[in-house]
Amino acid sequence: MYPLLTGLRVVECASFIAAPSCALYLRQHGAEVIRIDPIGGGPDFRRWPVSAEGHSYYWEGLNKGKRSIAIDLARPQGRQLAVDLITAAGADGGLFVTNFPRTGFLAHEALARRRADLITVRVAGWRDGEAAVDYTVNAALGLPWLTGPAQTPDVPVNHVLPAWDLLTGAYAAFAALAAERHRLRTGQGQEVTIPLSDVALACLGHTGQIAEVLEHGDRPRHGNALFGAFGRDFVTADGQRVMVVAITRRQWTGLVASLGLQPAVAALEVSLQQSFERDEGLRFTHRDALFPLFERAIGARTLAEASAAFDANDVCWGRYRTLSQGLAGDSRLSLDAELFTHLQHPSGLSYPAPGAMGRFGGVPRLPAARAPRLGEHTDEVLAQVLGLSAARIGELHDAGLVASPAPVPWKDPP
Amino acid sequence: MYPLLTGLRVVECASFIAAPSCALYLRQHGAEVIRIDPIGGGPDFRRWPVSAEGHSYYWEGLNKGKRSIAIDLARPQGRQLAVDLITAAGADGGLFVTNFPRTGFLAHEALARRRADLITVRVAGWRDGEAAVDYTVNAALGLPWLTGPAQTPDVPVNHVLPAWDLLTGAYAAFAALAAERHRLRTGQGQEVTIPLSDVALACLGHTGQIAEVLEHGDRPRHGNALFGAFGRDFVTADGQRVMVVAITRRQWTGLVASLGLQPAVAALEVSLQQSFERDEGLRFTHRDALFPLFERAIGARTLAEASAAFDANDVCWGRYRTLSQGLAGDSRLSLDAELFTHLQHPSGLSYPAPGAMGRFGGVPRLPAARAPRLGEHTDEVLAQVLGLSAARIGELHDAGLVASPAPVPWKDPP
Numbered sequence: 001m002y003p004l005l006t007g008l009r010v011v012e013c014a015s016f017i018a019a020p021s022c023a024l025y026l027r028q029h030g031a032e033v034i035r036i037d038p039i040g041g042g043p044d045f046r047r048w049p050v051s052a053e054g055h056s057y058y059w060e061g062l063n064k065g066k067r068s069i070a071i072d073l074a075r076p077q078g079r080q081l082a083v084d085l086i087t088a089a090g091a092d093g094g095l096f097v098t099n100f101p102r103t104g105f106l107a108h109e110a111l112a113r114r115r116a117d118l119i120t121v122r123v124a125g126w127r128d129g130e131a132a133v134d135y136t137v138n139a140a141l142g143l144p145w146l147t148g149p150a151q152t153p154d155v156p157v158n159h160v161l162p163a164w165d166l167l168t169g170a171y172a173a174f175a176a177l178a179a180e181r182h183r184l185r186t187g188q189g190q191e192v193t194i195p196l197s198d199v200a201l202a203c204l205g206h207t208g209q210i211a212e213v214l215e216h217g218d219r220p221r222h223g224n225a226l227f228g229a230f231g232r233d234f235v236t237a238d239g240q241r242v243m244v245v246a247i248t249r250r251q252w253t254g255l256v257a258s259l260g261l262q263p264a265v266a267a268l269e270v271s272l273q274q275s276f277e278r279d280e281g282l283r284f285t286h287r288d289a290l291f292p293l294f295e296r297a298i299g300a301r302t303l304a305e306a307s308a309a310f311d312a313n314d315v316c317w318g319r320y321r322t323l324s325q326g327l328a329g330d331s332r333l334s335l336d337a338e339l340f341t342h343l344q345h346p347s348g349l350s351y352p353a354p355g356a357m358g359r360f361g362g363v364p365r366l367p368a369a370r371a372p373r374l375g376e377h378t379d380e381v382l383a384q385v386l387g388l389s390a391a392r393i394g395e396l397h398d399a400g401l402v403a404s405p406a407p408v409p410w411k412d413p414p
Numbered sequence: 415m416y417p418l419l420t421g422l423r424v425v426e427c428a429s430f431i432a433a434p435s436c437a438l439y440l441r442q443h444g445a446e447v448i449r450i451d452p453i454g455g456g457p458d459f460r461r462w463p464v465s466a467e468g469h470s471y472y473w474e475g476l477n478k479g480k481r482s483i484a485i486d487l488a489r490p491q492g493r494q495l496a497v498d499l500i501t502a503a504g505a506d507g508g509l510f511v512t513n514f515p516r517t518g519f520l521a522h523e524a525l526a527r528r529r530a531d532l533i534t535v536r537v538a539g540w541r542d543g544e545a546a547v548d549y550t551v552n553a554a555l556g557l558p559w560l561t562g563p564a565q566t567p568d569v570p571v572n573h574v575l576p577a578w579d580l581l582t583g584a585y586a587a588f589a590a591l592a593a594e595r596h597r598l599r600t601g602q603g604q605e606v607t608i609p610l611s612d613v614a615l616a617c618l619g620h621t622g623q624i625a626e627v628l629e630h631g632d633r634p635r636h637g638n639a640l641f642g643a644f645g646r647d648f649v650t651a652d653g654q655r656v657m658v659v660a661i662t663r664r665q666w667t668g669l670v671a672s673l674g675l676q677p678a679v680a681a682l683e684v685s686l687q688q689s690f691e692r693d694e695g696l697r698f699t700h701r702d703a704l705f706p707l708f709e710r711a712i713g714a715r716t717l718a719e720a721s722a723a724f725d726a727n728d729v730c731w732g733r734y735r736t737l738s739q740g741l742a743g744d745s746r747l748s749l750d751a752e753l754f755t756h757l758q759h760p761s762g763l764s765y766p767a768p769g770a771m772g773r774f775g776g777v778p779r780l781p782a783a784r785a786p787r788l789g790e791h792t793d794e795v796l797a798q799v800l801g802l803s804a805a806r807i808g809e810l811h812d813a814g815l816v817a818s819p820a821p822v823p824w825k826d827p828p
Contacts, residue, residue: 004596016661021620025585029592043662048642048695049626049633057622057629058642064620108775125730126746127753131665135645136732139657140740140747144638144647146574148562156647156655156734158638159573160560166617167577170584171439175772177591178443182418182777184598190776197746198753202768203580206435206478208471209737210749211765212463215471218736219463224558224572228462228472231549233558233570241570243553247430248457251545281462316539318550320570322632323623326554332540332611333554335624339541339612351625354616358589361522362604363596 001366002356005030009093011086013106015044017162018123019099020062021169028356033066034381036082038073039403041374055347060371064353070375070403078401079105087115088385095176099123108191117189119179121172124195134162137200150223164200171199230283234294240303241320249277254313259297341368373405415479415780416770419444423507425500427520429458431576432537433513434476435583442770447480448795450496452487453817455788469761474785478767484789484817492815493519501529502799509590513537522605531603533593535586538609548576551614564637578614585613644697648708654717655734663691668727673711755782787819
């Protein structure tokens, strides 16, 4: 955690990845985040991956450092408490992150009648407000037809990374600060709506793929080959797999030199009357001529030999590993780095958890904090933010409108 | 473009996706961005996809609305000009976005001697500063072993989306505003370093995958099935493919109802003595029992029948299309929406380009602007930001230290 946004108070009422990760980034950069959940947990409270006992690693990963209040959101009195929290006074408050529908009791217009300078950052699925996830957006945008072995028959191949969700979360955090900067100067709040499908579509546009498809039609499947430059997986003499990429001129000349392929590549350039060094695109269009040279050269070297040659020539490459192999065997992925804090989590398990993804040189990095237990800060938030008395808070508990965690034994970290 | 960050001046000296998209987001939300390129273009100037004439759609997608200055960065005098621009005075200036190495003439420490409150946002590859791209990071983190058909033999399957690059760009824009908010309050600048590999690793941690692998070992390949809930691709009676997902209880009950599968699912629940409605994880662990029910039900319906039933029951689903089919056939992906502006680009081609990915309700959306031609604003930037005289600018041109585009005919949009 970096103390950059100190004092800023964010209220989150959300589930899954995009909106919770937006609030997580705000939290990990110094803001206070109060997460409102329904009593018993929202739809992401048991989302996989889970521990052997069914505790969600996902939930406790995405809610680190937040304060948790559990409210019965099905009843009007509970909804009013949520509205009160979202619109509570304070110059640095009034920042609300959600994926709830734009109609209903968390509609921005209704909230803004209580606090005119409210900023609502609302993540949506499709542009029209319908539900969407990465998988359904990707299906509509053609990515599963580009993924997978080139010889794959006519079936789509999903990729497993919730990329748009993650991207939407980071962009939402940026959008929140952009709106908040505007509010600091003008006093004006507003609603920001971020459809997952617009994020995906815009990114395909930003990287040239919309222009490409409008001009050239759909891109075919290229298997494991990088599009538009040199890159593919290769197998070493000892059966290890490596991904090798050469986009820049320096990466290309380094790669060719590392494998002693200058004469073979030069001969190919002479026969084609082209320069691979000058034009990265030629390395792609002539990949069927180039790949066999690299297959043979890498296939003649053990992983140890190839990696030594690659590293001596600043080649951009990576060894294919499983996640557990990567974490254990690659020092650049060590969980002992300052990015991680070893924590005991609500699941009861202890494991390293990542803090802020960037390194800020001007402020100290503070340890990451664990996720709350559901409703852990219910009383504290009601007292501090809404100024409710202990008696009033007790009434809310008695009426079942708010909840705190059951007093299960909680082992403090050693 | 939204006028939110009006007045903020950003200088970019970068290539590829992450750092340029960071500056693009700042630009599309109102900041001024000056992009410094070497004369003739940086390593991304001809990056694919490209037009038939070799103009990069990628470059003109990632640099929309920026001002371009072309400088000979190989010579000390050219480097000094870049340093002068990065550290130029002005309360809202001094924000620098780059992917150049942290050593060398663009080292933060050296720049900060010229402007103490400078904010440098530096994107890196690996944590140790070595070059990395999505493909090599993914190989190290095991994603290619999770991607692709479950029956795929022991080969990795790359996915084609530069997800970490895109995410790093959005997070970098957030980090820039967080650092700038801190500077507004304290006067203090700093360097922010964002390694692509740390972004990837942190996101696996945030979504629970590090805890999962430490406790349970590596996740196997699940093909097109969603992990941890119900989801997969299915084929309709008329041979169309759909992706169907049910994470929430409502999505599940809607899906089951839409296909008339209540009796079959209820019978399965009785035999298993479990409730799929109450536990999304069971929909995953028992997928081999569930999938055949859905295969038969969806396989018995045409796409028209299935889609009508899905939509009537708020099912979360998507049809697999190619990108061109999606853009042409799905109104939610229409390029005529306010997200897009039809522009003539430096390639000479006209096509719709996306603006800011979010919708801001409190300020007007202004049209997106095209990318510059390389060096289009060289003279303007030297005069406005550095206050150089026309004579001095002429000397710089004569010495080959700066360049403007060749006076090729430029067709103004109609």
